[in-house]
Amino acid sequence: ETGVTQSPTHLIKTRGQQVTLRCSSQSGHNTVSWYQQALGQGPQFIFQYYREEENGRGNFPPRFSGLQFPNYSSELNVNALELDDSALYLCASRWQGKDTEAFFGQGTRLTVV
Amino acid sequence: GQQLNQSPQSMFIQEGEDVSMNCTSSSIFNTWLWYKQDPGEGPVLLIALYKAGELTSNGRLTAQFGITRKDSFLNISASIPSDVGIYFCAGPSNTDKLIFGTGTRLQVFP
Numbered sequence: 001e002t003g004v005t006q007s008p009t010h011l012i013k014t015r016g017q018q019v020t021l022r023c024s025s026q027s028g029h030n031t032v033s034w035y036q037q038a039l040g041q042g043p044q045f046i047f048q049y050y051r052e053e054e055n056g057r058g059n060f061p062p063r064f065s066g067l068q069f070p071n072y073s074s075e076l077n078v079n080a081l082e083l084d085d086s087a088l089y090l091c092a093s094r095w096q097g098k099d100t101e102a103f104f105g106q107g108t109r110l111t112v113v
Numbered sequence: 114g115q116q117l118n119q120s121p122q123s124m125f126i127q128e129g130e131d132v133s134m135n136c137t138s139s140s141i142f143n144t145w146l147w148y149k150q151d152p153g154e155g156p157v158l159l160i161a162l163y164k165a166g167e168l169t170s171n172g173r174l175t176a177q178f179g180i181t182r183k184d185s186f187l188n189i190s191a192s193i194p195s196d197v198g199i200y201f202c203a204g205p206s207n208t209d210k211l212i213f214g215t216g217t218r219l220q221v222f223p
Contacts, residue, residue, distance in 0.1 A: 002155070002158075006155075033210070041216075042201055044213075045210045045212070048209070055209075056210045088153075090156070092211070101146070101158060102158070102211055104158075106153075106155045107153070107154065107155045109153070
C-alpha cells in the first residue's frame with residue numbers, strides 16, 4: 001500500500017481521441033511525476049510537477065500535458081492519441097526535500113485502437 | 114543522456130537459491146533506488162541508498178551503493194516464489210527526474 005491511487009485502472013480509446021488519467025498522491029507529497037511504461041520496458045519519464053507547476057519534462061511531445069492540484073491530486077492529459085501511446089501509465093509522488101523516494105500508484109493501462 | 118543498464122536481463126532460479134543482480138551507469142548517481150514490479154502493478158520501493166559504499170538490508174534483500182557511484186547491486190537470499198517479478202534500479206538524473214534501468218526479470222521455480 002503506497003498511498004498513491006490512480007484511476008481508471010484500464011481504459012480503451014480510439015486513435016485521435018483525448019484521454020485524462022488521474023492520480024491521487026500521498027498526503028504531504030508536493031511532487032508528482034508521470035511515467036509511460038511500454039510492455040517489457042522500464043518506466044520512461046514524461047514530466048514532473050512541483051507545487052502545481054511543471055518543473056521537468058522528458059522526451060514527450062506537447063500533446064502530453066498535465067495538471068497538479070493543491071489537494072495532492074494530478075492529471076495526465078493526452079491529445080490526438082496514437083497507437084503507440086498504448087502503455088501502462090504510472091504516477092509517482094514524493095516529498096521534494098526527501099530526494100527521490102518516489103512511491104508509485106498501480107498504474108492505468110491505456111489501450112489505443 | 115544518463116542511462117542505467119541492468120544485468121542479467123532475466124534469471125530462472127530454483128526456490129531457496131540466492132540471487133544477485135546489478136545496475137551500472139556511465140555517469141555518477143548520488144542516490145540508488147531498487148524497485149520490484151509485479152505484472153500489471155506499479156513499482157514498489159524496496160531499498161534506497163544514499164552514500165557511496167552503503168550496504169542496506171530489507172529482510173532477505175541486501176543492496177549496495179558502489180564506491181565509484183556508477184553501480185549498485187541487489188542480492189536476494191533464499192528466494193521464494195513471491196520474489197517473482199521485475200526488479201528495477203533507479204536514480205535521479207542531473208535534472209532531478211527519476212531514471213529507471215532496463216529491468217531484471219526473476220522467475221523462481223519450486
